[in-house]
Amino acid sequence: MPMANPPPSMGRTPKHRSLARGASNQDIADALVVATSTVKHHASNILSKLEATNRTQVIARARALGLLSSAPLD
Secondary structure, three states: OOOOOOOOOOOOOHHHHHHHHOOOHHHHHHHHOOOHHHHHHHHHHHHHHOOOOOHHHHHHHHHHOOOOOOOOOO
8 A cells, every 4th residue: 555645765864763763762762962852743643654563664664665775774
């Protein structure tokens, strides 16, 4: 089923790369100097846009849609 509004990219911004690497909300917030609630909000938006229920599904869907490289994330 195609997504209504697929994100244009994933893995291009620090928050996307951190999410893809499995960083915690707190780790992402610390790295970006934002509140944890901000990270949670953005993560929720990503889950919704990719019609996923968890971060593992986000990564799988993003890779399947060509939004995230299948190369290891450093």
